[in-house]
Amino acid sequence: MKTATLKLDTLTCPSCMLKIEAAARSVPGVDDDTVHVSFANSKVKFRFDDARTDAQTVAKAIETVGYPVLGTSVA
Amino acid sequence: MQSFILRHKPQLTIIGGALIAAGLVARFALHSQPAYATAFIAASVIGVLPILIQAVQALRVRVLSIDVLVSIAVFGAFLIGSWDESAIVTFLFLVGGQIERYTLNQTRSAIGALTDMAPQSAAVRRADGTFETVPVDDVRVGDIVKVTTGDRIPVDGVVTSGTGLVNESAITGEPIPVDKSKGSSASAGTLLDDGMLTIRADTVGEDTTFGKIVELVENAQDSKSKEERFIDRFATYYTPAVLVIAVIVGLVTRRVDLAITMLVLGCPGALVIGVPVSNMAGIGNGARHGVLIKGSEVTHRLSSADTFVFDKTGTITVGMPQVTDVRRYDDSSTLAPDAAATSSAPAPDDATRYLVGVEAQSQHPLAKAIVRHFDDVPAPQVDEVSVVTGGGIRAVHDGHRILVGSPRFLETEGVELGSTARADAAELESHGDSLVAVALDGRIRLMFGVRDRLRPGIADGIRNLRRLGVRNVVVLSGDNQRAVDLMTAGLGLDRAVGGMLPDEKAAYISRLRDEGRRVVFVGDGINDSPSLALADVGIAMGNGTDVAIDTSDVVLADSDFSRLPHAYGLAKRTVRNMRENIAIAVGTVALLLSGLVLTSWLTMAVGMFVHEASVLAVILNGMRLLRYRVK
Incomplete structure (x- = not known):
């Protein structure tokens, strides 16, 4: 995770x-x-299973509902 | 296409506005009905596009947003031929949204100053010894980073080489730069004023003290009190409920115009945004003034506090005792210190040098005070040192027997004090001093009065707290009652209690709470965790350490006492601001509903105007908090 x-x-x-x-x-x-x-x-934070998805996929999902993602950081 | 439209919302708004203006000219100046209708239809279509896109996006993830309500309303207006209404509603909605965005950005900029201090990149040493600049998120624990003049230090860690002057005000609030060299600890977010350092990263990113402070403020701004969570829940059901009611009204009255007006009036605006805006602005103001409040709930509790309880040492005092008086007792056979300076003997007499040598090995606060007092005297290496529990220190150096401790300790070791020393002891004690005496080879040679100092601005701070509504001010201390009384005289306290152990302080606070008082405890965040936890609000003063951040509700970034009235006044003002915003929101709904029921002038466009105006009103009201200062 x-x-x-x-x-x-x-x-x-x-x-x-x-x-x-x-x-x-x-x-x-x-x-x-x-x-x-x-x-x-104006941030969204979440945990994810890096074997199943990545931050970019989530960013894309958020952009399709109309909110541009300006930056991504994963730790 | 979709993102193109959303990106160009401002331009679309301007075009819509121009078309509305053109339509009005066509209607009232040119008396051209077709031109008027064309302009307004075009304005409606252009205006509704971005709203419709957002509505569809929301529905796709099963959220019934305000965009959905407005879209349906605009379609309804369009169907019944109210093109003027549909055009004006979309225009107002878009304009309102953009003003809100701008003003909210202003509100958020309050903590921008803090997050701007966050380092963005770091120069990390690679295997070949060169340094590569990478985003700060890519720095790992154990990496060696290089920091040059003017850079923000990117990690918490230990200096491995180089020297430099570091401004640590981001963490400690202390504006005077600190010298750093190999072995010094360095904190993320602090600024290297001058020099060059390499630092080994011990903690990185959000785990650093600075990262925790930023996270604390960010979480605090989003935190919600019980009432706010209720409003949120209410809003979740409110929007669907409005849709259902509008449909029912439309079916019963058979009036589409009434139904769509209901939809616009039902937009939950000021109610859901008003309280978060106040909270955001209040906590932002605090962060800017070195007051970190952990959330909305804390703001509420602090605002209603009536009793402040202070720890003494390190809170109302500096916590760094200083030598206030030195008495010397010389044998007639030895030279007086003044005369010694002219002879071949070293300037500080032997007793002083031995004393410094002994005390340099002790961690006792009084010992540290004495070492600081004689910082120009070189400390000889004294080897045979033994600490006598509860009394003092016994040592041997160059064949001389040295005793350091309270006068009573010297007496139990067989030293005859004599009448002069006894009188001095009584006098110094009556000033509230702690005593340290020194004997050399069985004869008393030196006596010191050591005293802590009040922090500057205490009396003013307490007066300000009272002016803002605090009724009881109490100081608790582990020191003896006499020292506490002398130290706190003139501060205008209700009570000052000495001789208290940490658990007795905690019990005292429980008792106050049982009496119905709302208690704030102010301590240094290290020794007083039980009291900080037991009080309604725990305030850690004068250090931004991890411990203080974890155990307290409010952290004051430095020991400037004026931050305390600011925190208290700000909490009161924030809560008042929230209530004002709730009043504005509820008042607006009441106004619109009574307008709908009692008058005929309340159209969809007017409803949208009032709605947007009320949203703007609560944001602007919240922004006033950014400027709050204690007078």
């Missing part, structure tokens, strides 16, 4: 958070319980 932090463009509405959370969870391999969207800092 690895932890990824994606930096997003400024979030303006709390319903954005629901969309982003749902998008991240829809990717198989992402630990659903660990998905956390930070409204104040």
